[in-house]
Amino acid sequence: MGLMTNTQIGRSDVGKDITLFHCAMGYWDADDLINPKIQAFLEVRPDGVAFNVIAWICAFLEYTRQLVSRDGASEKPDLYTGADWSLDRAQDKDLEKDTRYARHLEYISWTSRRQGTTWTTAQYNFTVGVRGSAIEAAWEDRLTKLGVNSAKTRDVIRRQAIRKTPQLSDVILRQFHVATHTSPKWALQALSTTSLTRPPNDLNSTGNLWEISGLQYSSK
């Protein structure tokens, strides 16, 4: 849905379609205040999308830096929790992400059926703990489904992404450290806004952690 953020073209038609879908499914009443709901629906944006043009699959891709493991539950303020602690935190986070996009995926399937096409939808979550923890089987499964056939390549991709998570998460700890020891206001201005707006899969980017954070990799 976020793909449409930049343009207003066709937005009213999509808005009508979204309303029709929600009313047909019984999610909204016709006399509800619809406009803000459509806006909220359109503002939800997955990290990426992928299309399988043979099997007609539209997949949402999500990357999550999971905060802490279940073991570290005490590290997390109670105010934020409310999760089902019988599940592993990564699985729990995946469920949360699935729920966030469930209606959007349902809407895509519904629209596709209405137009006589057979697009199916899927969601692939890539979750890594900030301390470098990830469920290997889940990553294997998702990368295989996305057509990465070689086991060795899957392993390389997984290892690179997981290694990068604690490396980059350290940027936040550094900024916290500097801001608490100098000026808290510094934390608000330490990064350029371009690093926040660049398209996530800009192929020209090297993905260098210091390039994106605008920081020099010193020994601080």
Add this chain to the structure above:
Amino acid sequence: MTKVVKTRAHLMAARLQLHEHDNLTAKFLKRENNCRSILGDHWKDKRVSFRAKRRLLQSISFQFPCAANFKKWRWQESEECRLCKALYPKQPAFVECLGHIQGYCKSLQMPRIAVHHGIWRDLIRHIGKQSLEEHEDGSRIWTFPTPVSAVKHEE
């Protein structure tokens, strides 16, 4: 005994003693199929600074120097987030723990988004390059279109 031999002996002793421990850190390190070997690679990497390694070690062992731990260790009275308190004095300040710093602190929102995008950008680039499943006519089965939005991201 040389320094290298001493270090290796210490490492071996630490590994042998790990199963005797049952605290949160030991549980975290012993959990299987969670890519623990990658942590080892991280520590071996000479490009990663000593301080970065120390911060990760502090995070894993729940000893990161933050107000929640300072209060636990009785070094200070308050466990409120110093950044939230300074920047948003009218709002209730949250507990300054690792979870808050890494995931919720409002003043660290920008680095958090940058970190997320940095990792994701790299991951999707690799997936896009290596998704080699092909149709009979030689065209790739999966396509990964680029989002074009330049709207400033919010959490």
